[in-house]
Amino acid sequence: MRTILSGICLFIATIAFAQRECASPAYIDQLKSVDPSFTAKINEIENFVRRQKTARELEQAAPNVIVIPVVVHVLYKTPAQNISDEQIKSQIDALNRDFRRRNADTSNTPVRFKSLAADVQIEFALATADPKGRATTGIVRKATSVTRWNSDDKIKFSSQGGDDAWDSRYYLNFWVGDLGTLLGYSSQPGTAAEKDGVVINYTAFGTINVNAPYNLGRTATHEVGHWLGLRHIWGESYCGDDFVDDTPKQGNFTTGCPNTFRSSCGNGEMGDMYMNYMDFTNDACMNLFTNGQKQRMLSFFKESGARNLLLSSKGLNKPWLAESPVEMPVKTAFKFYPNPTSGELILDFEYNADWIGKSVSIVNINGTVVSKNQINSKMQQLNLSQLAPGMYFIQAENGMQKLRAKFIKL
Numbered sequence: 494m495r496t497i498l499s500g501i502c503l504f505i506a507t508i509a510f511a512q513r514e515c516a517s518p519a520y521i522d523q524l525k526s527v528d529p530s531f532t533a534k535i536n537e538i539e540n541f542v543r544r545q546k547t548a549r550e551l552e553q554a555a556p557n558v559i560v561i562p563v564v565v566h567v568l569y570k571t572p573a574q575n576i577s578d579e580q581i582k583s584q585i586d587a588l589n590r591d592f593r594r595r596n597a598d599t600s601n602t603p604v605r606f607k608s609l610a611a612d613v614q615i616e617f618a619l620a621t622a623d624p625k626g627r628a629t630t631g632i633v634r635k636a637t638s639v640t641r642w643n644s645d646d647k648i649k650f651s652s653q654g655g656d657d658a659w660d661s662r663y664y665l666n667f668w669v670g671d672l673g674t675l676l677g678y679s680s681q682p683g684t685a686a687e688k689d690g691v692v693i694n695y696t697a698f699g700t701i702n703v704n705a706p707y708n709l710g711r712t713a714t715h716e717v718g719h720w721l722g723l724r725h726i727w728g729e730s731y732c733g734d735d736f737v738d739d740t741p742k743q744g745n746f747t748t749g750c751p752n753t754f755r756s757s758c759g760n761g762e763m764g765d766m767y768m769n770y771m772d773f774t775n776d777a778c779m780n781l782f783t784n785g786q787k788q789r790m791l792s793f794f795k796e797s798g799a800r801n802l803l804l805s806s807k808g809l810n811k812p813w814l815a816e817s818p819v820e821m822p823v824k825t826a827f828k829f830y831p832n833p834t835s836g837e838l839i840l841d842f843e844y845n846a847d848w849i850g851k852s853v854s855i856v857n858i859n860g861t862v863v864s865k866n867q868i869n870s871k872m873q874q875l876n877l878s879q880l881a882p883g884m885y886f887i888q889a890e891n892g893m894q895k896l897r898a899k900f901i902k903l
């Protein structure tokens with residue numbers, strides 16, 4: 494019975510995520526269809542990438558590690574969608590393992606591909622300073638009334654229930670929310686700044702509280718690959734071009750977790766590289782980026798490249814702006830003096846300047862107003878020398894507060 498039950502559960506899980514769903518190519522096609530200039534921009538960027546390769550500049554480049562400041566916008570309607578800091582950090586860790594080839598499963602990379610596998614030398618860190626220089630955890634949490642997001646970008650705009658991007662020239666923006674069966678989608682270099690970033694389903698973000706088979710943070714590894722200009726390994730069409738030389742041509746995407754040699758498009762003894770992060774296999778069955786993919790990603794960081802400004806981001810600096818404005822001296826209550834008074838009374842409204850413009854009344858013990866004055870200074874001076882000796886009240890009202898205090902006229 495137990496076997497049957499777990500079999501059913503597995504079946505249901507399989508239906509929920511029948512196949513890795515990455516909407517990035519469809520998303521880019523959509524951007525191209527609404528903005529005719531976008532295609533030209535993408536082509537221009539491709540020419541730039543090609544020039545970088547021709548110059549052999551990349552091979553000679555100093556092997557510095559690039560650290561990208563990250564902000565994670567968490568959009569939630571249910572408590573489960575408000576994922577924990579721990580889950581978010583588990584995703585950053587997973588990205589760093591995969592991009593630095595420090596993942597434990599590098600051993601699963603087939604021998605024939607081992608020499609192609611790359612430490613991409615890119616790392617990720619939650620931002621410490623926001624675009625204005627204030628301290629941040631790099632995590633923005635926002636309740637929303639939106640039940641389900643899709644690849645229409647609403648999640649990227651506060652005006653549509655989402656959350657506005659931080660300046661994407663200087664930060665990698667992640668948006669995390671409920672995407673239904675969609676795992677995620679990404680922009681690519683050249684996308685308009687306000688839409689530039691990666692959207693990931695909360696059920697596939699990080700390695701904690703996530704659903705197998707997308708439970709190793711590799712949806713984000715894959716989508717960040719797109720964000721850094723990588724295409725799917727099969728080149729988005731049958732035996733298509735992924736613009737990378739060392740990845741074998743491949744007929745189509747691969748699902749699940751194959752464990753046998755496969756070949757297509759006449760790729761011969763190299764076979765399909767279905768364990769590449771840019772295929773559609775399960776998280777547990779992907780384990781490499783290639784040197785060619787690395788060079789393509791790094792080329793965008795070259796001078797005037799589409800990701801170049803990230804190198805001058807202040808997002809990982811110490812915050813340089815105080816978190817709140819310098820506090821005013823604390824004035825907790827209305828003061829007046831001297832009491833008793835022989836004639837002159839000072840009313841101190843320093844604690845709340847809203848009183849200026851309102852009127853203040855002096856009321857006798859019978860409730861009769863004997864004097865009325867407009868407050869025109871934070872230190873209002875009243876001349877009460879004409880009042881008969883006795884007990885009086887100061888009364889004022891400013892719409893928010895009522896003020897009543899007792900004093901003695903000598």
Ligand SMILES: [Zn+2]
Binds near residue numbers: 516715719725
């Ligand atoms: Zn994809």
